[in-house]
Amino acid sequence: MKIYFSDFFDVSPELIEEYGAFNISLLNDLPLFIDPFLLFNSKNEEYQKLHSNIINYVLFLKECSEKGVSDSLVKSLFTFSEVKQNWFGYSLSGNKGSGLGKKFAFALRDNLTNVFANFGKENISKGSHLEKLCLVDSGVGRDNISDFVTNLIKEFLLEYTQDFALKNIKIEYLKKFHVPKVSFNYQTCTWIANFYTLPIYNGDFVLLTPKDILTKDDAWINRPDILRHIDEIISSIPNEQLRAHINEYFSNLLPQNLKREVTKKEEQNALVGLIKGVPIFLDCYIRYKEDKGHKAILISREKVKDAEIIFIEQLKLFINTLTPFGFYAIEGKSYDEAMKRVLYLKQVIENNDGYRLFYHKGKPVHREQDLQIMFKLTWNASTFDINAEVNNGRGPVDFKISKGSTDKTLVEFKLATNSKLKNNLAKQIETYEAANRITCHNSIKVIIYFNIGQYKRVKAILKELKLENNKNIVLIDARNDNKESASNVKISNYDV
Numbered sequence: 001m002k003i004y005f006s007d008f009f010d011v012s013p014e015l016i017e018e019y020g021a022f023n024i025s026l027l028n029d030l031p032l033f034i035d036p037f038l039l040f041n042s043k044n045e046e047y048q049k050l051h052s053n054i055i056n057y058v059l060f061l062k063e064c065s066e067k068g069v070s071d072s073l074v075k076s077l078f079t080f081s082e083v084k085q086n087w088f089g090y091s092l093s094g095n096k097g098s099g100l101g102k103k104f105a106f107a108l109r110d111n112l113t114n115v116f117a118n119f120g121k122e123n124i125s126k127g128s129h130l131e132k133l134c135l136v137d138s139g140v141g142r143d144n145i146s147d148f149v150t151n152l153i154k155e156f157l158l159e160y161t162q163d164f165a166l167k168n169i170k171i172e173y174l175k176k177f178h179v180p181k182v183s184f185n186y187q188t189c190t191w192i193a194n195f196y197t198l199p200i201y202n203g204d205f206v207l208l209t210p211k212d213i214l215t216k217d218d219a220w221i222n223r224p225d226i227l228r229h230i231d232e233i234i235s236s237i238p239n240e241q242l243r244a245h246i247n248e249y250f251s252n253l254l255p256q257n258l259k260r261e262v263t264k265k266e267e268q269n270a271l272v273g274l275i276k277g278v279p280i281f282l283d284c285y286i287r288y289k290e291d292k293g294h295k296a297i298l299i300s301r302e303k304v305k306d307a308e309i310i311f312i313e314q315l316k317l318f319i320n321t322l323t324p325f326g327f328y329a330i331e332g333k334s335y336d337e338a339m340k341r342v343l344y345l346k347q348v349i350e351n352n353d354g355y356r357l358f359y360h361k362g363k364p365v366h367r368e369q370d371l372q373i374m375f376k377l378t379w380n381a382s383t384f385d386i387n388a389e390v391n392n393g394r395g396p397v398d399f400k401i402s403k404g405s406t407d408k409t410l411v412e413f414k415l416a417t418n419s420k421l422k423n424n425l426a427k428q429i430e431t432y433e434a435a436n437r438i439t440c441h442n443s444i445k446v447i448i449y450f451n452i453g454q455y456k457r458v459k460a461i462l463k464e465l466k467l468e469n470n471k472n473i474v475l476i477d478a479r480n481d482n483k484e485s486a487s488n489v490k491i492s493n494y495d496v
């Protein structure tokens with residue numbers, strides 16, 4: 001079954017590894033993204049130049065904003081389509097994202113003239129950082145920064161991929177593409193297109209990305225990190241007067257004289273107040289992260305390796321384990337196929353070492369989105385239409401499996417730790433059944449648990465909702481403390 005770049009373009013994974021690129025999936029985005037700090041902090045002069053180019057473009061936008069820029073020019077200069085061809089992101093369905101639209105564009109324009117008025121003139125941090133734009137409630141989020149960076153280094157990614165393709169990929173897999181918005185001409189204030197010979201898949205080109213600029217979950221400079229280390233950040237400020245001022249300002253924003261611990265929400269509100277009241281604090285935080293920059297490389301390298309192990313190495317072994325069970329040969333109505341596949345998954349996970357897929361370094365998957373991506377990739381190669389993250393305006397459901405307009409089945413995969421599991425079981429699928437005009441038996445809920453406590457929680461919820469004997473709710477035991485070595489197939493021969 002073809003899943004990865006190496007499969008579709010007939011090149012060895014070892015060759016891609018040697019080139020330094022990530023062997024992407026061409027079936028679904030993987031939850032990785034480019035961290036601009038890895039460009040800034042790199043010893044690679046080309047990466048450093050890329051970071052400088054990013055900052056220069058933001059400074060150009062800042063200058064435009066200060067002079068006053070028309071709405072039509074905002075659209076031209078501030079908005080970008082998602083670079084979906086790198087197959088990274090947070091979509092559970094293919095590789096299509098929303099990109100950087102008007103909301104981002106106008107938020108960035110406004111922020112560059114007020115909240116970030118000192119951007120490019122910082123005197124505490126060693127340099128300017130794009131990530132600073134998503135450290136406050138400003139309409140600019142982590143996904144926006146990732147998309148922005150990818151667009152601004154697109155020329156590098158195109159050349160990087162073309163170089164590999166021309167040397168290693170057969171000509172029948174390549175095509176010459178005219179790519180818009182490749183480089184910016186500051187004299188004419190316009191974006192320039194160019195031609196590149198690139199791998200072609202489903203009529204579009206594919207991009208490779210170096211692994212050493214990728215990370216997972218959070219960028220090195222990120223907002224949740226501030227609260228986790230706020231005492232250490234404040235202590236690291238060398239100016240004694242500034243340090244005392246920031247410490248007192250933050251303390252005064254927290255509830256006083258409580259007979260309980262301050263809640264996370266209260267801390268978050270105080271942080272927002274601190275950033276607005278003492279904006280220079282962000283520069284202090286960024287300098288704190290710059291001084292620890294050597295750790296960013298090690299941590300991102302580990303995160304990317306973890307992603308390779310889970311989404312490539314272990315997943316391939318898992319798929320090889322499913323194949324002999326007839327998992328990919330099932331035909332029939334959508335409900336029958338979906339249920340049989342779920343039960344095959346249950347069998348392989350519980351009795352044939354398949355549970356190992358969900359563990360790395362002894363710890364189970366903790367992000368439901370990662371679990372859903374795994375299942376999306378293993379469910380491929382079906383004659384059925386399998387759409388992920390279906391949304392009918394009433395919230396997303398994991399998968400809709402269909403053949404034609406009348407034969408549809410909804411499938412949800414959930415972790416037992418999901419805090420909204422009870423509400424989901426009671427309401428969500430039924431809402432979708434009504435929206436899709438699907439009868440009650442055409443929905444399946446799959447819940448995976450990793451310890452006995454999680455199992456008991458799920459059973460208690462099912463009992464309360466009177467769903468204990470519901471055949472359309474399937475529990476999968478992925479515990480690693482109750483499995484014997486009596487399996488017929490070994491999923492992995494290394495410690496996961």
